[in-house]
Amino acid sequence: MSSTRKILLILGFLSTLAVIALIAVAVTQNKPLPKNIKYGIVLDAGSSHTNLYVYEWPAEKENDTGVVKQVEVCKVEGPGISGYSHATEKAGPSLAQCLQQAKEVIPSTQHKETPVYLGATAGMRLLRLENESAADEVLSSVETTLRLAPFNFQGARIITGQEEGAYGWITINYLLGSFKQSGWKKLLHSLKSTSETSGALDLGGASTQITFVSKELSSESPENQLYFRLYGKDYQVYTHSFLCYGKDQALQQKLARDLQTVESSSLLDPCFHRGYQRTINISDFFKNPCTSDKKKQLPFSQLYIEGEGDYQKCRENIQKLFDKTNCPYSSCSFNGIYLPPLQGDFGAFSAFYFVMNFLNLAGEASPVPLNKVTRTIESFCARPWQEVKTMYQNIKEKYLSEYCFSGAYILSLLENGYEFTEDNWQRIHFLGKIGSSDAGWTLGYMLNLTNMIPAEEPAVPPLSHGSYVGLMVLCSLVLVSVLLFAWLLFHKPKCLQKGVV
Ligand SMILES: O=P(O)(O)OP(=O)(O)OP(=O)(O)OC[C@H]1O[C@@H](n2cnc3c(O)ncnc32)[C@H](O)[C@@H]1O
Ligand SMILES: [Ca+2]
The missing domain is CATH 1.10.287 (Helix Hairpins)
Structure with a gap:
């Protein structure tokens, strides 16, 4: 060799x-490797009820986008925490059952390091305006209960309307993958979708929020303006929260207006189905900050409402809630609040979704045109209450009786309030969940408070x-x-x- x-x-x-x-x-x-999973809990203490959310994410991927997902949601029995204003000590204990559920979902070895946050929204904002000490007592009752749970208590507070709007916007864009990353992932993402963010429309029981990126955002109204730097990109965001314009409080406002002109204790209401009847107690009616400016001495203590089922009249009635007369800015939504030109797609969630989904108008595959939406709500309102009740026996009567009003209110808010038109209506996407996570402010709130969204892009090798x-x-x-x-x-x-x- x-x-x-x-x-x-x-x-x-x-x-x-x-x-x-x-x-x-x-x-x-x-x-x-054995997966190192982290958990976080957020309680959304809304005006109508409280939801507890459990989120999980792989510890080593904390700063990536779209890695945190919802693994559990628990609906707290009974009213929202603001509903305990007459028995404040019961607000905390009402959360016990959902906390127990969270204990079962999260491995016990992780309990101590799992952060728990409670954020209260418009119901508590209203209670604070009406009775500040009752609001404080409710908050301290929920704090006591949360501190007794085996988790890492991080605070229970009333969040601002601005935060509610901003975190809703962060949540949906995080879940939709709009905050891109560098390198290969960016390339892969850009093949799938555009790099634009989506606006967020949230309709609660007591307030509603509109939030979107606006190029034309001037410094006309600084309180509506937010700046974010997320994953190395700057965002100029417009947001506004309308207190008293959630769907329950909007109905209260409408009734307060109707009460100004009634001559007897009965009222024919076009926003309820024919044959539907409801009785309203007048004694507490005007204590609510959303109706107190319409306070009126009435010769009766109860109001008897009877449905009329007339969509057109109902729309005209609701329209009066949006004051379009004064605008101190270049453009406004209503009540003299600044609104820059609408821009891009919008994700509309919570009651926007509940109502449109019930009416089969959420258009998950492709958006339903505005004229079809109007026609559907109009014919739904015209159906007699007995027929509706027989057809949907499993739906709570409170929800069922109000879908006609809610449908008309949603159209009024979007068309008259924000001035969506036939054309840009198609850019509204009604969504309940994105993947396994509910659309809402809670995920964005937790991502922010746990510093999971970096301002700069994390330096990752390609x-x-x-x-x-x-x-x-x-x-x-x-x-x-x-x-x-x-x-x-x-x-x-x-x-x-x-x-x-
Ligand atoms: O944001 P705030 O204003 O504090 O209120 P919330 O958080 O309690 O409000 P939700 O989005 O949970 O609900 C909004 C409204 O929709 C109602 N709602 C909830 N689930 C519903 C369903 O399945 N069908 C119809 N309405 C529903 C609920 O009673 C409220 O009036
Ligand atoms: Ca809410």
């Missing part, structure tokens, strides 16, 4: 060893560890093949030579 051949043989042998070693490394390094090792193995294989080929070519072994038997 010549010495060159010997060297080549040794080289070949060493290369084979190197390849085996590389493959072994690649296999062992990429063995799935290749993951696995891809790096894989590429190394591939290159080595190519190298060895080339060596082997070269050796076969120049030193044809005897066994491959023609004529050898």
Whole structure:
């Protein structure tokens, strides 16, 4: 054997060893490690009820977008916490059952390190205006209960309308993947979707929020203006929260107006179905900050409402809630509140979704045109109450009786209030969930408070560890093949030579 051949043989042998070693490394390094999962809990203490959400995410991917997902939602029995103003000590204990459920979902070893936040919205904002000490007592009752739970209590507070709007916007854009990342992921994402963010429309029981990125956002109204730097990109966001314009309080406002002109204790209401009857207690009616400016002495203590089922009249009636007379800015929504030109797509959730979904108008596949939406709500309102009740026996009477009003109110708010038109109506997407997570402010709130959304893009190598090792193995294989080929070519072994038997 010549010495060159010997060297080549040794080289070949060493290369084979190197390849085996590389493959072994690649296999062992990429063995799935036991997952390190983190959890977080947020309680959404809304005006109509409280929801407890449990979120989870892989610890090592904390700063990526779209990794946090909702794994549990628990609806607290009974009213929202503001409904305990006459028995404030009961507000905290009402949360016990959902906290128990969270204890069962989250492994007990993780309880102590799991943060729990409670954010209260418009119901508590109203109670604070009406009776500040009752609001404080409700908050301290829920704080006591949350501190007794085995989790890491991080606060119970009333969030502002601005926060509610902003966190709703962050939630949906985080879940939709609108906050892009660098490198390969960015490239992959840009093939799938546009890099624009979506606006957020939230309709609660007591307030409603509109939030979207606006290029034309001037400094006309600084309180409606927010700046975010997320994953290395700047966002100029417009937001406004209308207190008393959630769907329950809007109905109260409408009734307060109707009460100004009634002559007897009965009222024919076009926003309820024909044959529907409801009685309203007048004594507490004007204590509510949403109706107190319409306070009136009435010669009766109860109001008897009878449905009329007339959509057009109902719309005209509701329209009066939106005062379009004064606008101190270049453009306004209503009540003299600044609104820049509407821009981009919108995700509309909570009651926007509940109502449109019930009426089969959420258009999950493709948006339903505005004229069809109007026609559907009009004919729903015209149906007699007995027929509606028989058809939907499993739906709570409170919800069922108000879908006509709610449908008309949603159209009024969007068309008269924000001035959506036939054209940009199609850019509103009614959504309840995105993936497994509910659309709402809670996820954005937790992402912010746990610092999971960095201002700058996290510095990530373009290749993951696995891809790096894989590429190394591939290159080595190519190298060895080339060596082997070269050796076969120049030193044809005897066994491959023609004529050898
Ligand atoms: O944001 P705030 O104003 O504090 O209120 P909330 O958080 O309690 O409000 P939700 O979005 O939970 O609900 C909005 C409204 O929709 C009602 N609602 C909830 N689920 C519903 C359903 O399935 N069908 C119809 N209405 C529903 C609820 O009673 C409220 O009046
Ligand atoms: Ca809400």
